[in-house]
Amino acid sequence: MALRHAVLAALLSGEYSGYQLAKAFDVGVANFWYAQPQQLYLELTKLEKDGLISGRQVVQEARPNKRLFTVTEAGKVELARFATADCKPSFIRDDLLVKVQAVDHIDAAPVIAQLDDRAAAAAAKIEFLDRLLRQLRGDLDEETFLRRGEPLGPYLTCLRGRQFEQEHHTWCVRAATVLRDRAKNRSS
């Protein structure tokens, strides 16, 4: 049971439809989890069946109807229980790192290209997260918000996400530079 609690936690911020959640999880607004639309629809169905969330139908004219979900009391209890259970250590699993690990034995060119792509993607996400953070904290500065702003949880996870992207970006640029310099020296 993994995605389960991520969805519950996400739904604490308000009512969302499957589609809206999917966007958040996919684009990566979810700085605490990632999931695909299909999995979310499935999980939402299960969560509703288990009484941890409840959905209400919203009829729309111009658009297809949608169902908005809210966390029930039972859902909050389940989250509280989950919070006391101990959790697995976080770990890295990244295709690109595998490629870099092997870079002494394979052609570096495609790896460098992908490092550049990643760096660009990370930069875009950093901008996005900065906007989101500013929005979350309103007219307070960060220190003040951390002392008494609400909601704190989403702000903290967003900070972590921002930090992660920043580091990722720095590393990609560094690695690409190192690899490019070596290629240059070898050819000269």
Add this chain to the structure above:
Amino acid sequence: MALRHAVLAALLSGEYSGYQLAKAFDVGVANFWYAQPQQLYLELTKLEKDGLISGRQVVQEARPNKRLFTVTEAGKVELARFATADCKPSFIRDDLLVKVQAVDHIDAAPVIAQLDDRAAAAAAKIEFLDRLLRQLRGDLDEETFLRRGEPLGPYLTCLRGRQFEQEHHTWCVRAATVLRDRAKNRSS
């Protein structure tokens, strides 16, 4: 096929038995992937069957016999092919972040405790990785090693792992402090 290439990349550094690989992957020397022993044994069997690695039996007296694996030519070709294919973006999936996301709605105490644990674990891993980095670079300083040291790949992934742990540590300490301060102010 995900673990497959991670194992291949790991085996480029030398001959390893399933058990030795498992330790590396589990303890987290693998800064590019994580896997459990059982999965590794399974994957090694498959890789050998596919001719991407070859194992040789090593008979031992005092210890059980073991099989050491090496990447074959076919394995290197497969890795090169993998390196040119485009890869999935890396993402975060962390139970603890889910708990922090929900912290406005649940008891903060257990979350704070787990943040402390994580911070301590991260600190330990940072020390470990620092030792590993020093070992990898020998008597060269970092800049020099990055310019012409070998092997470069493992050093770069290790740097990324170190950086990740560092950030993780910083964030955990920060989040725990913020949550503790709020608990204090609320009670006073």
Add this chain to the structure above:
DNA sequence: AGAATCATGTAAGGGGTTACATGATTGA
């Protein structure tokens, strides 16, 4: 005497990815 290390596997089940399926509206 018990725990830890070395050493390798099998089997069941759950979680996640990919592919398939549908259909109306809006903007380029």
Add this chain to the structure above:
DNA sequence: TCAATCATGTAACCCCTTACATGATTCT
């Protein structure tokens, strides 16, 4: 007219985790 957005699902498959299984040696 083509792509994108809104909106929700099903089915197959693969990957990964957890639990089970064995057994000798070394250290505390």
